[in-house]
Amino acid sequence: MKSIRYISVSILSLAIVGGIFQACSSSENENKKKEEVVSVETALPSSSNESGIVASGQIESGQTAVISTRIMGGISRMYVKAGDRVVKGQLxxxxxNADILAQRAQADAAIAEAKAAVAVSSKDVERFKQLYQQQSASAKELENITLQHQSISSKLESAIQMKNQVNAQLAYTRITAPFSGVITKKFADEGSMANPGMPLLALEQAGNFQAVVSVPESDIxxxxxxxxxxxxxxxxxxTFSGTISEISPSSQFSGGQYGVKIAITDNMPSGIKAGMYVNVLIPGERVTQDKAARVSVPTTALVTKEQLTGVYVVSSDKRALLRWIRLGKQMGDRVEVLSGLAPDERFxxxxxxxxxxxxxxxxxK
Known part of the structure; x- marks a missing residue:
């Protein structure tokens, strides 16, 4: 009887195990059948042998001024703030300037005193000329009174120039816009102490921009x-056009990079601001070690993970494979691929x- 029980239990166990294996097998088959197939659009990288030099830099204002003062004093009034548009000559x-006004009053007093002394001296000279003609005064006396008159006249001229100097200092207390533009930065507020050469405001000419890029010596x-x-x-x-307006003749102080300025033409799009980064494609034959075609892909196809960048390529068995690539210069919505992607690989x-x-x-496709 015991043998019969053992056989029954064994048969039951085999049946259970077989059922489990059958269930697992059918589950795997179902998963394979349910594997999702993603519909993708693919393309070949763009290859180009066209010549050109790609450089990068920033947009700058055509004219920029950092406004400061030449005298020391407290800022009594600041009439503008960052973003304000100003016209040439605007305060x-x-x-x-209370101390400078006092100096001007002293200069006015010195001028008045010197003018009175000159008036008296002039009359003395005329009187001694008449006496000399009448032989009532010697030539030496006439010479002395004439020299005295010249000395007094020099004091008057000195007082006038002193007032001019005070007026120049007084002009430095009223700072005006050197040209029309936009205030881009305010460095000080009312009540602060201004020192000679201390920046107070930054002014940029409105609507007049240029691009400044760096070009290596191999391309200049x-x-x-x-x-x-x-x-x-x-x-x-x-993307818009511009014209090369200036090429730096030296790279001595720029680490081997030559500065190139590009004047932006009238078709400049709205929204351009100073400080924006810009890429520039300059026509001309690029000096390279090989003449292989440059491969590029759209920036929308790139996949980034931490510090790595790649694209999905399609394998021979129709699977997506993530391929890490090394990028070069970007121009518009495309970026150059230096390595990692062949010209005949679909991404x-x-x-x-x-x-x-x-x-x-x-x-x-």
């Missing part, structure tokens, strides 16, 4: 003044669903 800041020989270039401001997503432009490394994809 911006006043410095306390291929750049010509007056050439039309394309500028791209990535933050705004806009994913858009995915209609959640895409991940190794997922099955349905490719559409």
């Amino acid at each position: 911006l800041v006043t410095i306390s 020989a291929n750049i010509r003044q007056g050439a039309v270039v394309n500028l791209t401001v990535k933050s705004l997503g806009v 994913v432009l858009n995915a209609h669903g959640r895409i991940y490394n190794g997922c099955k994809v349905n490719e559409s």
